[in-house]
Amino acid sequence: MIKYTIKRLAQSLVTVAIVATIVFLLMRMLPTDYFFTEDQLMKLTPEQKTEQLEAAGLLDPMGEQLLRFYGQTIRLDFGQSRRIQSGVPVIRVIGDKFGISLRLGCIALIISLIVGVVLGIIQTLNKDHILDHVGTAYTIFVNAVPSLVSYSLVLVFGSKVLGLPPIYSTRNPGPSSIIPIACLTLASIASYALWTRRYMVDELNKDYIKLARIKGMSSKTIMVKHVFKNAFVPLVQYIPASFLYTISGSLLAERFFSVPGMGPLLTDAITRYDTNVVQTLSIIYASLGIIGVFLGDVLMMLVDPRIKLAGKGGTR
């Protein structure tokens, strides 16, 4: 297990390094003009421009720049933001937004996990009856209708009928997050319900359920002791990843409700040529993805005795 973790960690570091390098090189392939604001481009003489670029180290050979970038990254020095919040360290820029996304995302995740799994169980228990069809209709609706349309529906319902604030505001974070959170849960409730139902129905049709009935177990006990646990195992794998992804925020929902979260940050940084922010975000996203999958595997191993991550498992 420890050996496996170390090996996996080393692989992950290599992956993150590759991602960081590619992003770095891509950013450097942009014309140097991006370094200046429109104003500066008009006013500065070419000599002044060269001077500034040299001072920023952007005219050094690519290898040298890359090594410098590696050195800084290893020291966890991600530099300063130049456009989004000029002169503020990147970590602070991200840190402020990160908190908001994390809070909204976690609440949404917990709600959708609970509601989604419960909905899936209700659907399974009423398989092919009215409640099951209602659940399926919901799942199809959410997946078929473009998010912006369903967000608008929630927005209209929430603000007109329930009188909730339609747009997120930092001064009033509690009530104003209700609508964004509701929108965030829409799709994930549907997907948790869908998968829960699917895995539970799968389990219900297996032979060991028949043997459990032959043993004299009641359907209720079978549901609790056999079906639910077994159906939950494949779901467990995705939970850490979905948890970590909440940090990255939702581009669409955050834009739609003007939430100052992480979601729009990457696209903003790219369009405004804020290289340091782009590089840092790429490294963070890549790490989150890798850690999420890894934790999912570890969790899976803890709940499923058939899975041994290291070495050769199987029959003794």
Add this chain to the structure above:
Amino acid sequence: MAKEPILSAKDVEIQFSLRGKKLTAIRKCSLDLYKGETLAIVGESGSGKSVFTKSFLGMLDANGKIIGGSIMYDGIDLSKYTTEKEWMTIRGKKISMVMQDPMTSLNPLKKIGKQIQESIEINQGIKGPQAKKLALEMLAKVGIPDPERRYNQYPHEFSGGMRQRVVIAIAVACHPDILICDEPTTALDVTIQAQILNLVRSLQEELKMTVVYITHDLGVVANVADRVAVMYAGQIVEAGLVNEIFYDAWHPYTWALLSSLPQLGVKGEPLPTIEGTPPNLFNTIKGDAFAPRNKQALAIDFEEEPPFFKVSDTHIAKTWYLDPRAPKIEQPKSIRQLRSKMEGRR
């Protein structure tokens, strides 16, 4: 065998609804089971062997229903049971079952020992360490070495034969009166088959169980059964002691079944097979269900369903051949030779 039957099924009819149509899988089928005996039910796929016996413990699929007849067990008519609660008084405790495939019969995420213990806890009301002790005893009883260690292992750590032993341990953990083995060795290696059959036999003696084998392996039948019932198209067509069925069969379907035994094959010639297909059970069957596949069928076979004729006190066959008015029909040569051939092999 003049004893009282332990279970007596009479004129059982079972119907399935499939895509709006009604399929009669079991057509007025009767069977008596006696205490301590081993009965083998043979017949081709789809003849209703499994469905018939599953109805004894209420394990029919949701779209299947007993629509007629009675299944008397211990003074109760099981065919009238509808709720799970009623069946829970029978399943596991009184009548139990071992299924075909041990690879899928166990919950892959639950410890072997716990799965046996569960059965003891539900049916005997014993909890905790005491139930664990019984589960360990059960593991030892079905021949699993080192039960203490095995108790904490999961199904994937067991081989197929070992898993079938565990399934058997679960099935008999609460000492049922009747154990139904639905093709218990089909999914197993041939070398393991004999071990499993021996295990069932020794448990049967120890626990005084009645064992019903469902199989299409006549070799298994010859080895384990006291009595044999031959099923065709949802009915028992012939039943008798194992020797009577093997050496003095009268129903043409039993003949056809026996003639396709590989032991009777002549070198260089293809093995005989039963031509045609079983009748479509969506339709009502007129006369003897086997008549269309029987080359020597009598005219009446197509008109009227034969009753059971007694060949001996223990042997009955449902064929017009045994009617005194029927033209003289002899058992096929190969059937008459069966005894010498089979004995010659041993």
